[in-house]
Amino acid sequence: xxDDSLLALSNTLIAGRYAVDTSQTVAEAGGGLPAYLARDRMxxxxxxxxxxxxxxxSPRARHLKVLDExxxxxxxxxxxxxxxxxxxxxxGYFVICPPPPGPAVSRALTVWPERALLELVLRPIAGVLxxxxxxxxxxxxxxxxxxxxxxxxxxxxxxAAWAAPPAMHQPCVFESPYSAMCxxxxxxxxxxxxxxxxxxxxxxxxATGRLPMAGLDDPTVIRWKLDLGSxxxxxxxxxxxxSLADLLRTxxxxxxxxxxxxxxxxxxxxxxxxxxxxxxxxxSQHPLMLSDTAVFDARTLAWxxxxxxxxxxxxxxxxxxxxxxxxxxxDATLATQxxxxxxxxxxxxxxxxxxxxxxxxxxxxALNPRMPLCWRGTALWPDALPSILAEGIASRSELMAAAxxxxxxxxxxxxxxxxxxxxxxxxxxxxxxxxxxxxxGPGALLRLFYGLNPMLPCRMPMMASAWIASVQxxxxxxxxxxxxxxxxxxxxxxxxxxxxxxxxxxxxxVGGLASAKDAESxxxxxxxxxxxxxxxxxxxxxxxxxxxxAARLQPDLDRWHNKPRREALLARLDALTHAGTVGRLLExxxxxxxxxxxxxxxxxxxTEMAMIDAELAAIDRNDSRRFAAAEGFxxxxxxxxxxxxxxxxxxxxxxx
Amino acid sequence: xxxxxxxxxxxxxxxxxxxxxxGGALIALSPDIALPLTIxxxxxxxxxxxxxxxxCAVARAIVLFQGAACVHPVIDAWYRCAGIDGCxxxxxxxxxxxxxxxxxxxxxxxxxVLPVALKVLDDYRxxxxxxxxxxxxxxxxxxxxxxxxxxx
Numbered sequence: 001x002x003d004d005s006l007l008a009l010s011n012t013l014i015a016g017r018y019a020v021d022t023s024q025t026v027a028e029a030g031g032g033l034p035a036y037l038a039r040d041r042m043x044x045x046x047x048x049x050x051x052x053x054x055x056x057x058s059p060r061a062r063h064l065k066v067l068d069e070x071x072x073x074x075x076x077x078x079x080x081x082x083x084x085x086x087x088x089x090x091x092g093y094f095v096i097c098p099p100p101p102g103p104a105v106s107r108a109l110t111v112w113p114e115r116a117l118l119e120l121v122l123r124p125i126a127g128v129l130x131x132x133x134x135x136x137x138x139x140x141x142x143x144x145x146x147x148x149x150x151x152x153x154x155x156x157x158x159x160a161a162w163a164a165p166p167a168m169h170q171p172c173v174f175e176s177p178y179s180a181m182c183x184x185x186x187x188x189x190x191x192x193x194x195x196x197x198x199x200x201x202x203x204x205x206x207a208t209g210r211l212p213m214a215g216l217d218d219p220t221v222i223r224w225k226l227d228l229g230s231x232x233x234x235x236x237x238x239x240x241x242x243s244l245a246d247l248l249r250t251x252x253x254x255x256x257x258x259x260x261x262x263x264x265x266x267x268x269x270x271x272x273x274x275x276x277x278x279x280x281x282x283x284s285q286h287p288l289m290l291s292d293t294a295v296f297d298a299r300t301l302a303w304x305x306x307x308x309x310x311x312x313x314x315x316x317x318x319x320x321x322x323x324x325x326x327x328x329x330x331d332a333t334l335a336t337q338x339x340x341x342x343x344x345x346x347x348x349x350x351x352x353x354x355x356x357x358x359x360x361x362x363x364x365x366a367l368n369p370r371m372p373l374c375w376r377g378t379a380l381w382p383d384a385l386p387s388i389l390a391e392g393i394a395s396r397s398e399l400m401a402a403a404x405x406x407x408x409x410x411x412x413x414x415x416x417x418x419x420x421x422x423x424x425x426x427x428x429x430x431x432x433x434x435x436x437x438x439x440x441g442p443g444a445l446l447r448l449f450y451g452l453n454p455m456l457p458c459r460m461p462m463m464a465s466a467w468i469a470s471v472q473x474x475x476x477x478x479x480x481x482x483x484x485x486x487x488x489x490x491x492x493x494x495x496x497x498x499x500x501x502x503x504x505x506x507x508x509x510v511g512g513l514a515s516a517k518d519a520e521s522x523x524x525x526x527x528x529x530x531x532x533x534x535x536x537x538x539x540x541x542x543x544x545x546x547x548x549x550a551a552r553l554q555p556d557l558d559r560w561h562n563k564p565r566r567e568a569l570l571a572r573l574d575a576l577t578h579a580g581t582v583g584r585l586l587e588x589x590x591x592x593x594x595x596x597x598x599x600x601x602x603x604x605x606x607t608e609m610a611m612i613d614a615e616l617a618a619i620d621r622n623d624s625r626r627f628a629a630a631e632g633f634x635x636x637x638x639x640x641x642x643x644x645x646x647x648x649x650x651x652x653x654x655x656x
Numbered sequence: 657x658x659x660x661x662x663x664x665x666x667x668x669x670x671x672x673x674x675x676x677x678x679g680g681a682l683i684a685l686s687p688d689i690a691l692p693l694t695i696x697x698x699x700x701x702x703x704x705x706x707x708x709x710x711x712c713a714v715a716r717a718i719v720l721f722q723g724a725a726c727v728h729p730v731i732d733a734w735y736r737c738a739g740i741d742g743c744x745x746x747x748x749x750x751x752x753x754x755x756x757x758x759x760x761x762x763x764x765x766x767x768x769v770l771p772v773a774l775k776v777l778d779d780y781r782x783x784x785x786x787x788x789x790x791x792x793x794x795x796x797x798x799x800x801x802x803x804x805x806x807x808x
Contacts, residue, residue: 561800605800612793619782626782627775634771635713642720642763649727 001589004112015079016094017042020050021033023086028104029097031146031159032169036230038096040078048078050094051163055057055467056394057185058386058453059095063137063162071131072371073124075148075160082467093455095163102151107142110210114244118268121147121206125199126265133192133262136392140190142198143174144205153339166190172218173211173234174198176256176369177225181306181379183399185391186372186383193256194244196265207424208238213323219307227296228518229254255370268342279370284328290315298325298334302368305360309377313356316342316363316618337366354409361415373415382412393449393459404445408617443496443514449499458497468625471502475538478530482548490526498533506532527552541580549585556589561602672704674704675719688740689733696726698762709715714767721763725756 013019029035029049038048053059059080075097085092103304112121117558125142132139139259141161148157156323167187172180176197179187212234213221216569224233230252240248247268253259287294291311293304301321305312315321322342345351357376364374372379373455378399380388385403392400402426406412446463450456457467462481468474476498478489490498490513500509509529516522527549557573560566571590683690695703700722703715730753737746796802 048781093724100726240711298804382745602802605796605802609793609796609802612796615790616793617788626778627771629770630775630778632710632713633707634772634774635717637770638717638763638766639713639720641766642717642724645724646720648726649724653727653731 004239012084012204013041014038014050014081014094018079018083019052020096021086022050022052022083022092026099028107028145029100029159030163031141031161033103033142033163036094038094044062047099049097049099049160051077051097051101051160052084053080053093053095053163053455054460055457056237056390057164057168058390058456059093059164059645060162061455064095066137066656071128072100072129073157074128074155077160077162080162083333084277087257091467093159093469097160097162099160100148101154101157102149102403104145105149105156107146109144109205109209109211112206112228114207114241116153117203117244119209120153120155122199122203122268123266125202126262128158129192129195129199130266131261131643132195136191137190138166139195139301140198142189142195142202143170145200165384165390167194170198170389171211172221173203176230177222177303178372179381180225181222181303182372182381182384183378183388184382184397185387185390185399186380186386188377190381190383191256191258192262196251196259196262197230198261199254199265200248203244203251204234204238204240204248207240207244210238212238219641223293223300223303226299234604282329282331284324284330284348286328288315288324288328289321295324295440298329298331298367301325302364302371304362305367306371306374306377306379309360311636312363314359317346318360321363334366339395341366353403354411357405358409358411358414361411361617366416373412374404375402375406375411382406382415385412386449389445389449390453390456393446395615400445407448409590423654431504440458443492443499446493446496447500454501458494460493460497468497468568469501471481471498471506471537474498474501475533475542478548479538479542479544482544485548487552488522488526490529498529501534502615504535506536522551527586531586534582542582543578543580546577546580546585551572553585553589561605563597665711671712671716671719675704686734688738688743689730689747691740692744693726694731695732695748696729696753696756697722699757703760705763714764718760718763721759721766722756725759729756748757 017040017124019041022036022038024037026035026037026049030051034052035265036050037046037053038050040048051564064077064080070076077095077097079096080094082091084090118134125147129139139158139161141159141164146159148159149155151327164186165187166189167175167179168184170187171177172183175187175198179190179587182188201212213224213236216224219360223234224236227233228236231249235245235248250258250260251265265654281297282297283297284295287296288301289295289307290301290304293300293307295301295304301324305315305321307550316338319342322335324341325331325338341359341362345355361374364371376398380402384508388399390553390606392398412462450458455469457463457466458474460468462475466477468477478485480510481487495510495513499507502510506529509525509532511528513522513525517527530545530549534545557566557569559568572588573585588649635652662796679690679694682693697719698721700715703718704712707713707715708713729747733743733747
């Protein structure tokens with residue numbers, strides 16, 4: 001008994017040592033994410049923080065894998081996994097981190113002296129970013145409510161950024177305009193330059209004691225940053241000292257290549273006084289009015305085209321854009337480039353529904369290569385595809401539709417080819433995903449979602465309280481719920497989940513399931529799939545599932561002709577059900593040799609029965625004929641007796 | 657079957673012909689024996705006229721039975737009596753007539769009873785065969801479930 005409770009307890013621990021208490025929240029520790037108290041059972045119940053992972057937003061799997069040892073001034077992940085939620089509300093997924101050393105710096109924003117800013121904020125965080133950079137990782141969650149300080153005079157600690165997609169909870173101000181204009185889920189891992197940018201805004205916030213551009217809505221923030229440049233827009237009404245201004249100017253540079261690497265920020269001496277000589281872009285004296293936006297340069301033109309796609313197509317077709325580029329902006333090269341794009345679009349003999357959005361996307365990329373992929377009014381970075389799908393499935397159907405179009409129309413590849421975007425992660429291998437979309441049937445997008453978000457659970461409503469993220473979990477779920485299951489366990493949604501999370505062989509079987517033409521072939525394919533899934537992922541006994549399978553095998557057993565054999569099979573099936581191995585049940589029901597013998601035996605029996613029926617009918621039919629035959633035979637015998645007697649008498653006389 | 661009845665009719669005609677020839681020869685050779693012999697064979701001769709069975713099977717049996725019963729009295733009369741009166745007195749006396757006619761009656765009874773007995777025996781055989789077949793049929797139906805859906 002004690003062993004059982006110990007086992008049950010160890011099953012609820014994450015990584016075998018962290019116990020999560022979801023009844024106790026830890027305020028601020030998650031930097032915007034729900035955080036709960038956790039205890040380390042192997043360190044005298046030391047306090048830890050468990051960050052809750054949302055079912056709709058994938059945690060950063062690569063970071064959780066790579067960050068396996070402590071890093072100074074960073075809340076590194078210590079473990080991650082499933083834990084029960086208090087009150088019997090099912091289970092959740094948590095990322096365990098060390099507790100923050102103190103409150104977040106956002107709790108009481110004050111003006112930090114420049115020296116403290118450099119020593120206690122810039123250097124520690126630059127050190128953290130340098131380590132991350134060396135491991136080809138980004139943080140993407142540098143903001144005041146995710147930076148903690150134990151006490152005044154102590155270096156700050158950077159919070160966790162592992163339990164949600166990159167930059168998902170970043171305020172617009174802390175992101176470069178090209179990231180800020182994307183939906184939170186569409187920002188992608190980005191590059192170290194994005195972290196340097198966010199760090200620059202953090203330094204500005206702490207240097208002035210208030211959030212820059214406070215009170216402005218997100219489109220205005222982005223427009224100002226594009227129009228004025230980030231540094232000018234952010235420091236518009238904030239006083240910044242000269243040396244700090246130089247530092248911030250480089251950290252907030254428009255070109256990510258001009259922003260310093262973290263190593264350069266640890267020791268500022270070599271870079272102090274360094275000034276960038278970025279060439280200012282062309283600017284027109286005469287604005288192009290596109291909707292309500294007055295466009296003065298190519299950068300804001302790209303933004304304006306993105307904001308109003310209808311007007312964008314109209315202005316591109318009637319040549320207003322190229323005319324303005326050539327005459328007002330004086331950029332004939334760019335104008336020719338756009339003209340070529342428009343001409344190519346107009347030359348299409350059979351324009352599809354993707355033609356106009358593709359033209360707008362390519363035009364925006366040509367006008368400003370730093371812009372993200374802009375498709376039908378949605379801006380996104382392709383490396384964010386997993387979280388885009390997750391967000392799309394959870395709540396934003398327009399994101400889902402955009403992702404589907406992007407994959408089907410092969411937009412991602414053509415956009416990637418448009419311009420080199422240094423620093424960004426490689427776009428995902430879209431060829432495979434496109435093949436999957438085009439050949440994967442109705443569940444292809446779901447399959448892609450599950451494949452790209454390996455830690456997110458199955459989204460079936462009946463699994464809402466459980467975190468089913470692997471085929472092993474799914475098999476356990478089947479075992480628990482098979483009693484109340486209907487005629488089928490695997491529907492389109494679960495099939496997509498299995499195809500994405502299982503191995504290649506199982507994936508092919510799921511394909512066969514989808515192509516089943518009738519209910520009978522679907523039933524057979526489903527049972528075979530369950531058998532192989534149990535063999536591969538859950539070799540232990542599954543009596544609940546076996547009982548369900550046995551009920552589904554009833555039609556197979558009913559087809560047996562030989563009754564004693566059928567009854568013996570039923571008894572054997574019942575015994576095997578308790579053993580809980582689906583494969584053995586199927587073997588029993590699908591023995592081809594015995595089945596063939598049964599069919600042959602049935603045919604023989606049918607033939608023999610027909611012969612018996614024919615003979616019985618002949619007996620009934622030939623009764624009168626038999627009497628006539630008996631009469632003739634009797635008369636012949638009587639004649640024979642008479643003849644014999646006559647011959648005997650004659651012989652007795654002759655031989656006397 | 658058709659040939660068989662044809663053969664029967666032929667045989668019947670042959671019997672009648674042979675009897676007629678024998679009767680003619682007897683009348684020519686020994687008319688004093690022919691008359692009492694006619695009386696002895698009277699049931700058989702009447703049966704030959706009245707019998708409607710194929711091949712005159714009943715009459716044939718009666719004549720053969722009577723013939724067998726007449727052999728000894730006719731041979732005795734051949735050697736021991738002379739003249740119609742003598743032969744009538746010798747052959748047509750009641751014990752002889754009764755014995756020959758009883759032979760005719762026995763023949764008739766045999767012809768009537770023997771088919772019925774054979775039919776009873778055959779019925780018994782058929783009933784046994786039928787019960788064997790029914791038992792086998794029931795066993796097949798039970799084992800293979802053929803009553804419900806013979807060709808599933």
